[in-house]
Amino acid sequence: MKDNSNLRVILAVAFSFLFIVIYSRYLAPQTPEKQENTQTKIQENNAPKITTTTQEIQNKAPVSNISNQKIIAVVQSKDFEIQIDSLGRIHQVYLKDKKYTGAPELGFFEHFKVLFGMMEEPRSLEKLPLLDPDALKPLEIRFSNENINQEAFSRDYEASQQEIFIDGGPKTLVLTQKLQNLELKKTITFYENLKYDLKITMSNPKESYFITNGSRPVTDRENYAFNGVILQTAEEKIEKIEDKDAKKVISFDSVKFIASVDRYYTSLFYLQNQDLHAMIDGDKNKNPMPYIHASGDIAFGGFIGPKDYQELKKIDANLINVVEYGLITFFAKPVFLLLEFLHQYLANWGWAIIVLTIIVKIILYPLSYKGMVSMQKLKDLTPKMKEIQEKYKNDPQKLQSHMMQLYKKHGANPMGGCLPLLIQIPIFYAIYRVLYNSVELKSAPFIFWINDLSVMDPFFVLPILMGVSMYIQQLLTPSGLSDPMQAKIFRMLPVVFTIFLIFFPAGLVLYWTINNILSIFQQLSINKMLDRQKAKEIAEHKEKKSSVKK
Numbered sequence: 001m002k003d004n005s006n007l008r009v010i011l012a013v014a015f016s017f018l019f020i021v022i023y024s025r026y027l028a029p030q031t032p033e034k035q036e037n038t039q040t041k042i043q044e045n046n047a048p049k050i051t052t053t054t055q056e057i058q059n060k061a062p063v064s065n066i067s068n069q070k071i072i073a074v075v076q077s078k079d080f081e082i083q084i085d086s087l088g089r090i091h092q093v094y095l096k097d098k099k100y101t102g103a104p105e106l107g108f109f110e111h112f113k114v115l116f117g118m119m120e121e122p123r124s125l126e127k128l129p130l131l132d133p134d135a136l137k138p139l140e141i142r143f144s145n146e147n148i149n150q151e152a153f154s155r156d157y158e159a160s161q162q163e164i165f166i167d168g169g170p171k172t173l174v175l176t177q178k179l180q181n182l183e184l185k186k187t188i189t190f191y192e193n194l195k196y197d198l199k200i201t202m203s204n205p206k207e208s209y210f211i212t213n214g215s216r217p218v219t220d221r222e223n224y225a226f227n228g229v230i231l232q233t234a235e236e237k238i239e240k241i242e243d244k245d246a247k248k249v250i251s252f253d254s255v256k257f258i259a260s261v262d263r264y265y266t267s268l269f270y271l272q273n274q275d276l277h278a279m280i281d282g283d284k285n286k287n288p289m290p291y292i293h294a295s296g297d298i299a300f301g302g303f304i305g306p307k308d309y310q311e312l313k314k315i316d317a318n319l320i321n322v323v324e325y326g327l328i329t330f331f332a333k334p335v336f337l338l339l340e341f342l343h344q345y346l347a348n349w350g351w352a353i354i355v356l357t358i359i360v361k362i363i364l365y366p367l368s369y370k371g372m373v374s375m376q377k378l379k380d381l382t383p384k385m386k387e388i389q390e391k392y393k394n395d396p397q398k399l400q401s402h403m404m405q406l407y408k409k410h411g412a413n414p415m416g417g418c419l420p421l422l423i424q425i426p427i428f429y430a431i432y433r434v435l436y437n438s439v440e441l442k443s444a445p446f447i448f449w450i451n452d453l454s455v456m457d458p459f460f461v462l463p464i465l466m467g468v469s470m471y472i473q474q475l476l477t478p479s480g481l482s483d484p485m486q487a488k489i490f491r492m493l494p495v496v497f498t499i500f501l502i503f504f505p506a507g508l509v510l511y512w513t514i515n516n517i518l519s520i521f522q523q524l525s526i527n528k529m530l531d532r533q534k535a536k537e538i539a540e541h542k543e544k545k546s547s548v549k550k
Contacts, residue, residue: 073159073173075190077166080305081127088157088175088186089137090214093194093304094127099443100306101125105220105455115459130217130265130304136289138214138267138304139186139198143207151179157186166192182207194305195315197272205296210279212291213269213302216243216260225263225437226324229280229288232256238321246282246289253277256318258290264439267304270316274298306439309336325433332430336438343440349453350446353431353507357514360427365522367423372526375477377412428512435507446510453507460502462509467498469516476523 069085076082078096085091095101103122113119131137143149160174175186183203190196200211216227228242234254241250255278259268269276269292277293292300303315312319325332338359342352361368378385384406392399406412435441441454449459457463471494501509 075164086156089140093130096127100128102443132218135215141211143209195303199299201297208295210291214267216262217265229290231258241288243287246286249281251279259322270301332433335430336434349444361518435505457506463498463501466513467494470494
């Protein structure tokens with residue numbers, strides 16, 4: 001029982017941070033180092049085959065060189081480039097905007113190598129490729145009829161234009177494939193925001209086939225966000241199939257969208273006027289392979305690009321569900337919307353984070369106040385608690401009873417200091433997921449040396465400031481710790497937090513640092529108030545005592 005209330009506070013702090021670190025780094029889905037080991041490879045001399053029974057999607061029939069098709073059309077704008085290959089597929093999508101072409105994120109040790117001149121600082125890219133060249137490609141069609149499928153993967157498409165530049169309005173490209181007993185046309189209208197309208201027409205309206213939005217984009221070397229396929233059913237239910245979890249074929253009668261996603265980007269199809277019947281199979285590594293099943297003509301929308309919340313909302317309101325924050329999405333989305341609202345007025349994501357921190361602090365003030373007052377009362381009661389512990393050390397039942405009477409008499413709550421911290425856990429984790437997953441914050445500068453709030457502080461200044469502010473907060477916060485081991489653990493917490501937070505996005509460390517600074521001022525004001533209150537009580541007690549003597 002000794003200092004049990006303070007021990008709870010320490011354990012709550014440790015648990016809150018360990019929960020975030022362990023889940024984010026070890027339990028969340030990860031991107032393996034080599035994409036060719038995780039995505040569907042279309043090997044040379046193998047054409048894909050699909051059966052209408054949805055029992056299997058395999059690569060069997062021999063053809064040649066389907067993985068190295070020539071580029072027959074290029075669609076460009078100032079911000080992107082889309083390559084179309086001779087099988088009528090989107091071969092590659094390049095982003096040109098500087099927001100997306102920044103230098104790749106460095107790891108902790110790589111940062112040190114760059115700082116000490118042991119490694120050259122990586123340069124920005126000319127353009128960012130989104131798709132794995134060996135993965136399942138968007139707009140690939142696989143016929144249920146094996147003979148037609150075999151012929152389709154050996155016959156080139158013809159493009160209506162070889163080069164298209166989008167500089168104001170949408171532009172249309174027509175891809176035509178003429179088979180022995182079938183003619184297929186893909187009419188694709190491209191827009192400046194990377195969305196496209198797709199219309200497929202078949203000379204045989206009964207011909208069954210599958211078309212894919214492709215495997216997910218691959219842009220991060222290290223990725224702890226959700227990777228896989230997300231879809232929304234007609235009943236508004238969100239279904240998610242992660243990489244390595246596609247163990248069987250799953251079909252959906254009607255979907256509003258189907259999206260292959262990584263941390264920042266997506267390739268998706270979405271409903272326009274016709275129902276979309278979706279199917280998800282797994283490759284040899286159990287990574288999801290998404291398809292839309294149709295017969296004859298069909299039309300729907302598509303998009304390949306960043307998961308920008310507002311841009312997706314403009315395309316189709318349902319597409320906001322493509323933006324995913326893990327287990328805490330239901331709470332993280334309102335946090336993001338508030339952060340985005342603040343950014344509209346402040347025009348800087350760093351200042352928006354600071355104002356968000358202040359808002360959270362104001363909302364939690366009543367609980368924080370009660371917690372701090374409770375901890376101060378516990379500190380004042382420490383001598384009496386020790387007396388009770390010593391007196392009833394061999395009688396746990398009486399010890400517990402007298403301790404509870406002591407708490408009740410003086411209005412102290414041994415768990416009062418833990419509650420504000422426990423409430424901070426989902427807030428802290430939600431902000432972490434928002435800062436890590438939101439493409440809006442990618443390459444977002446703050447001030448001075450902070451050029452990107454979505455990655456770690458390059459000079460580790462913010463983590464050190466966080467550690468110092470946490471230490472100062474400890475000095476001001478009543479603890480009442482008398483056990484040497486507990487006191488040592490408590491003193492080590494700022495060091496432990498500093499080391500862990502070095503690896504986290506600068507925006508998150510900024511939030512935690514500002515939260516600590518606000519807590520310091522809050523604790524100072526409460527300490528002064530309690531001192532005044534205590535002085536007043538002492539004066540009243542002396543006055544009462546002197547009046548009794550008279």
